[in-house]
Amino acid sequence: MIHRNRREMMVLLAAVSLILLAAVTIAGANVYGDAMVTDFSRKNLPPCLEYPFGTDFMGRDMFVRTIAGLSVSIRLGLVTAAFSAVIAFFMGMAAAVLGKTADGLVSGLIDLMMGIPHILLLILISFACGKGFWGVVIGISMTHWTSLARLIRGEVLQLRESNYMKIAARLGHGKLRTAMVHMTPHLLPQFITGLVLLFPHAILHEASITFLGFGLSPEEPAIGVILSESMKYLVTGEWWLAVFPGVLLVGVVLLFHILGQGVLLILDPERAHE
Amino acid sequence: MRERNKNRWWYAVLAAGLTIGLAGCGEHQEKEEEKAEIKDSVTVVMGPSSEPEAGFDPAYGWGAGEHVHEPLIQSTLTVTNQDLTIGYDLATGMEVSEDGMTWTVDIRKDVRFTDGEPLTAEDVAFTYNTLRDTSSVNDFTMLEEAVAVDGDTVEFHMTKPYSIWPYTMAVVGILPEHAYGPDYGSNPIGSGRYMLKQWDKGQQVILEANPDYYGEAPKMKQVTVLFMEEDAAFAAAKSGQVDLVYTAAAYADQQIKGYELLAFETVDNRGFNLPVIPAGTEDKNGVPLGNDFTSDVRVRRAINVGIDREEMIGNVLNGYGSPAYSVCDKMPWYYEGSEIEYDPELAAELLDEAGWKLGSDGMRQKNGIQAGFTLMYAAGDSVRQALAQDTANQLKELGIQVTVEGVGWDTAYDRAQSDPMMWGWGAHTPMELYNIYHTAPGGEYATYSPYSNETVDRYMDEALACNDLEESYELWKKAQWDGTTGITQEGDIPWIWLVNIDHLYFSRDGLQVAEQKLHPHGHGWSIVNNVDQWSWEF
Numbered sequence: 001m002i003h004r005n006r007r008e009m010m011v012l013l014a015a016v017s018l019i020l021l022a023a024v025t026i027a028g029a030n031v032y033g034d035a036m037v038t039d040f041s042r043k044n045l046p047p048c049l050e051y052p053f054g055t056d057f058m059g060r061d062m063f064v065r066t067i068a069g070l071s072v073s074i075r076l077g078l079v080t081a082a083f084s085a086v087i088a089f090f091m092g093m094a095a096a097v098l099g100k101t102a103d104g105l106v107s108g109l110i111d112l113m114m115g116i117p118h119i120l121l122l123i124l125i126s127f128a129c130g131k132g133f134w135g136v137v138i139g140i141s142m143t144h145w146t147s148l149a150r151l152i153r154g155e156v157l158q159l160r161e162s163n164y165m166k167i168a169a170r171l172g173h174g175k176l177r178t179a180m181v182h183m184t185p186h187l188l189p190q191f192i193t194g195l196v197l198l199f200p201h202a203i204l205h206e207a208s209i210t211f212l213g214f215g216l217s218p219e220e221p222a223i224g225v226i227l228s229e230s231m232k233y234l235v236t237g238e239w240w241l242a243v244f245p246g247v248l249l250v251g252v253v254l255l256f257h258i259l260g261q262g263v264l265l266i267l268d269p270e271r272a273h274e
Numbered sequence: 275m276r277e278r279n280k281n282r283w284w285y286a287v288l289a290a291g292l293t294i295g296l297a298g299c300g301e302h303q304e305k306e307e308e309k310a311e312i313k314d315s316v317t318v319v320m321g322p323s324s325e326p327e328a329g330f331d332p333a334y335g336w337g338a339g340e341h342v343h344e345p346l347i348q349s350t351l352t353v354t355n356q357d358l359t360i361g362y363d364l365a366t367g368m369e370v371s372e373d374g375m376t377w378t379v380d381i382r383k384d385v386r387f388t389d390g391e392p393l394t395a396e397d398v399a400f401t402y403n404t405l406r407d408t409s410s411v412n413d414f415t416m417l418e419e420a421v422a423v424d425g426d427t428v429e430f431h432m433t434k435p436y437s438i439w440p441y442t443m444a445v446v447g448i449l450p451e452h453a454y455g456p457d458y459g460s461n462p463i464g465s466g467r468y469m470l471k472q473w474d475k476g477q478q479v480i481l482e483a484n485p486d487y488y489g490e491a492p493k494m495k496q497v498t499v500l501f502m503e504e505d506a507a508f509a510a511a512k513s514g515q516v517d518l519v520y521t522a523a524a525y526a527d528q529q530i531k532g533y534e535l536l537a538f539e540t541v542d543n544r545g546f547n548l549p550v551i552p553a554g555t556e557d558k559n560g561v562p563l564g565n566d567f568t569s570d571v572r573v574r575r576a577i578n579v580g581i582d583r584e585e586m587i588g589n590v591l592n593g594y595g596s597p598a599y600s601v602c603d604k605m606p607w608y609y610e611g612s613e614i615e616y617d618p619e620l621a622a623e624l625l626d627e628a629g630w631k632l633g634s635d636g637m638r639q640k641n642g643i644q645a646g647f648t649l650m651y652a653a654g655d656s657v658r659q660a661l662a663q664d665t666a667n668q669l670k671e672l673g674i675q676v677t678v679e680g681v682g683w684d685t686a687y688d689r690a691q692s693d694p695m696m697w698g699w700g701a702h703t704p705m706e707l708y709n710i711y712h713t714a715p716g717g718e719y720a721t722y723s724p725y726s727n728e729t730v731d732r733y734m735d736e737a738l739a740c741n742d743l744e745e746s747y748e749l750w751k752k753a754q755w756d757g758t759t760g761i762t763q764e765g766d767i768p769w770i771w772l773v774n775i776d777h778l779y780f781s782r783d784g785l786q787v788a789e790q791k792l793h794p795h796g797h798g799w800s801i802v803n804n805v806d807q808w809s810w811e812f
Contacts, residue, residue, distance in 0.1 A: 038663040040589035057524055058660050218653050218680040219663075229656070235505045235512075236528055 007265060014262020017255040021074060024252065028071020035060065035068035035221035044233075047240050054240035056229065066245045068221040070252055073203045076137060077256075080206075081198040083141035085148060089191060092152025097160075097179050106153070110146045118143050122205060123214045136215045140202050148194040155190055159183050189267035196260040200253040207249060223249045313810050315496035316785065319507045319519040324499075324798030325479070329459020330470060332447040333404060335411040336459075341796025342702055344803045346481065348447025348464035351379055351398065352440045354702050356791055358605055360440040360743065363489075364393070364448065364465075374435025374741045379428050379443075385488050387450045387465050395422035400451040402430065412442070413705075435739040437746040441703035467492045467806045477501065483806070492806030499802070511780045518787065519780045520797055522657065523592045532783050537776040538801070540793040541605060541700035543598040544661050545771035546649060547723030548574045548694055557717075561688045563724045567647050568694065572628040574767045579614055580621030580672045581665060587773055590660040594778055598771035600754065600762075604792055607704045607750035612762045621672050630673070638673035646675030650689060651696040653680035658696045661772060665696075691724055700774070700795040704750045708734050710769065711753070711761050725768035729759045777801065784812050 043059040045051055053062035095106035113121070126139035156179075159165055168178045209215040210224025218225050223245055230241035328334035330347050337345030344353065351365045368379040385393040402420035405412060416436040421429045430439065453463045462470050467489070468481035479499045483492040502510060504522055511519040511530050519533075526535060548568035555563045568574060583597035596603070599612040622632075630638040630645045638645035649665060651658040659680065666676035686695055699706060712734050713719060713726045720726060730753050737749035755762045761769070777793045779801065788807040793800045 038660075038667060040660075040664060040667070043589075057656065058663050213654060218659065219678050232505050232524065232656070235508050236525060 010262050010265045014259050014266075017259040017262070021252065021255055021259070024067060025071045025074045028068045029075075031064045032068050032071070032221070035065045036219065037061075044238065046238075047244075053244040054238070056241055057233065062226070062241065062244065065221045065226060066223070066248055069223040069226055069245065070248060072133075072216070072220070072222050073206055073249070074199075074252065076133065076206050077199040077202040080137050080140045080144070080202040081195050083137065084145040084198055084202075085191065085195040087141065087145035088148035088152060088194070089187075091145060091149040092156060093179055093183075095149070095153040095156075097156065097175055103153075106149070110150055113143060113146045118205070119208065122209055123212065126209055126214050131214060132217060136206050136209065139209070140205050144198060144201060144205075148191075148198065151190060151194060152187060155187055156183060159186055189264070192267060193260055193264040196256065196263050199256040199260075203249070203253060203256070314494055315498070316494050316518065316805065316808060317498040317500065317516045318802060318805075319500045319502050319510060319516050320798050320801075321507075321520060322501045322503060324796075325476070325501045326459075329473070330462040331459035332401070332445075332449065333408045333410075334459060336462075337447050337799075338409075338412050338445040341798055341800075342445045342794050343796075343799040345445070345447035345464070346466050346468045346799075346802065346805075347462050347470055348449065348466045349385065349393070350446060350448065351381065351443040354441070354444050354791065356789065358702055358791060360444065364398075365443070368440065370437075370439075370741045372741060374437065374739055375432050377430040377432070377439055378423075379430070381426050381428065382488065383426050385465050386486060387453070387463050388469050388484055388486065389450070389453060389463050391450060391452055393448060393450070393465050394425050395428045397451050398422065398428045398448055400454070401446065401449040402428075404449065404454070405446060412446075435741070437738050437740045437743060438704055440743065441705070444702070468497065471496075490806075493809050494805050497802060497805050508780075514782075517782045517785050518801070520801070521778045521780055523590070523594050523775075523778065524656070526592050526594055526778055530780055533780040534783060536779045536781045536787060537594050538779070538790045538793055539596060539604075540774050540777050540795075541601075541603055541702075542698065542777065542793055542795045542797070543601060543603065543700045543771055543774045544658060544696060544698050545598060545601070545769055546662075546665070546694040546696050547690060547769050548577065548767070549692055549724045550574070550766060550768050551719075551724045553692060557691065562692045563719070565647060565692050565694070567645060570628050571766060572624045573630070573645075574770070575763055576621040576624035576628070576672065577669065577674070578763050578767050578770050579617045579624075581668050581770070581772065582616045582618075583772060584616070586661065586664050586668070589664050590657065591773065591775060594776040595773045596776070598774045600771055601699050601706050601710055601769070602704065603771075603774055605702075605704070607707070607747045609751040609754035609760075609762065611755055614763045618672065625672065625674075632673050636673060637670075637675055644675055645673060646677070648677045648679055648693045649696065650679050650681045650686060650693055652686065653682055657775065658698070662696045665772070687722070690722060697722070698795050702791070702794050704737065704746075707750060707753060708738075720768075723768060725766065727759060727761070727766055729756065730761060730766075784810050786811050 037060065039059040041059065042055050043057055045055040047054045051061050051063060053066055055061055091106050095103045121143050122139045125142050126135040129135035129138045165178060165182060168182055206215060207224040207227065210222050211228040213228070215224055216222040226245045227242060233241050326336050330336045332338060332345060332348060337343055344350065349364045351363060353361045353363045355361045364381045364385060366380045366382055368377060370377050381395060381398060387393055399420040399422040402417060406414040406417045416432050416434050418431040418433045421431065423429050447464060447466070449458070450463050460473060467484055467487050469484050470479070471482040472480040477500065481497040483495045500516065507519045508521060508525050510516045511533055514532060549563065549565040550569055551564040552566050552569040553562065553564040557563055587593060587595040587597065599614060600608055602608045625638055625645070629640045631640065633639050649662045651662040662678045666678050669676050681689060689695070699710065710722060711720055711725065711730055713731050714721045718726065733749050733753035733756065737746040737753065740746040740749060754760050755765055759765050761767065777797050781787060786809045788804045790801070791803065
């Protein structure tokens, strides 16, 4: 038997997570059409072999619907996390590199955004952008770049004081060039980890604002839609409508968390020896 | 030490005994009270949207507006009878002048408001003039002025003849001139069967019988109305806390011990509009009008006969509904010929005739364009969503591709000018026909969906101008179909009506709910229209 150390185990776990998430995403995208199919002849069925997650009030296959919903969530998380990470990267860099005024401005903006309750701002932005997929993406991106931006700013401030940066400046390299060539590689581990850890956030927020009715349209397969619809039927004992999609949502969030931990372990030089 | 412990034990036993004893007493008393109370009081649960936001002021929607019902706290001049013809409440007689411009109504002399003041013709005139100036929910443009001729006679001077004025009078609660002010909504004084005893906003309304009511004394002395979401209402019935609970078809197959399911027929219909003009034009606000697919009358007729309404009722409403063929099924002004048979062959023929040919994939096409449309529904309304979905499934069998989309009311009205939308209507007045099919005053088409037919308009105008109510019913029927044109299958069929949704209630065993009129749209206060005649039987 091959003995693996913690690091190897973590990498393995992260890889498995990645494969699982990719599988759900691809499978979900392929059954998207089926998830919208209604068949009133099979409505309100409890879980059985044919429909492992049961069916709902319009006879939609909840298994297909859940997988498609998770796929929507993951894709939405992907786009959203990328968007907010990019915003965070530039904001953080700008704050640290462009001087005192820019720093004050960006820091103020971060404080302002953090001062307003997330969910409120999110609903507002999503609603203003006409709800739907892009409304949610813009809403979450605009509200979730702040903590990562703050992290990057701190990191850059620290790096700026390091000797090799000062030498680069003395050698006559421009600010932008030093930032891109010398700082970015150092920031990458923090950045990528932050990006991955943004996923679960984005996914949960998508589910919650859709649940509240400000996100995706109710005929779309989305976990938030599924959960909010299920509320009405819980009282009549149709537990399968909420339990399976809910558990799988938690599962996906957990997988992303593991993935994030794995990435951190691989990329962070401080922890390279664990 | 031991002694103290022993004492402690005694205390504990004593405390436990006391608690049980007291609790027992309480329970006993409660039961006694319940028995004494249960004979003449009832607790009814309605949805949260039934709570009148602005209180019990007829000027701001109480009794009138979109969801008509009897105002209970106030009296009305007329009432609608069981068959939705007109009867009298405060009125003792009414007359309309030959030209339809003046209504004269005599009222009872023995009526007092609950503060002891007599109700006079002046109060009636005050009410109507106030509502004309302030009402946000009712159309009073046809009323010029109400005048008290003497203590018990009121004259309504109209701006135009309006034969169905008695239907308006049936929903307008009479206000006391001496006690009307900005806070009337939360402190209403009326002369009706009940008085407002308590209103806990967001929770409940308690009504108490008016001891000086001029009519038959209410059998139910106290009516408590609770406002709850569907699932909470169901749970409340399950725990046996309430007597009559509104519910939806989704819960109808559930059994609750001690309760039976009551289903009341309604004109609470659901249907969708089909824009009759082709796309390409805009109204004066820039809203796009028309739809190329539904602008062909053969397509609209095919859709009308191509939908199996009975199947839909089974699928979506678990059997609790009736097929709808018009916006006013079973009303005195309903044209019976609106009824059609489900006929998929005819539908296919009509579509073929219109040039929409079946392709190898089972869907229809014309010049490379796929037959189909987007059907919208109000997001969050699961019944409308399911009806839209079932419509899509059924039309797919005919080769029509229907895309279902949930929309908010903020955009729905504008979008319905070009895409079909799932609506809910149904009221105790022929005005509903006018609102849906008549060309909007000053506009080119009807308000909710582009449609206009001069002949249909003319019949409705004549019906309103008619000074005999019975005669006007015939004109309303002619507006629906006069033998050559109209809004039915043989006519322009600009709206497709699908189902009338039964209003469902869980009712505690022993509660005798009096016979109901066909409920209008809105699953709310209509049920307690005659709560004064309900009783308990064990």
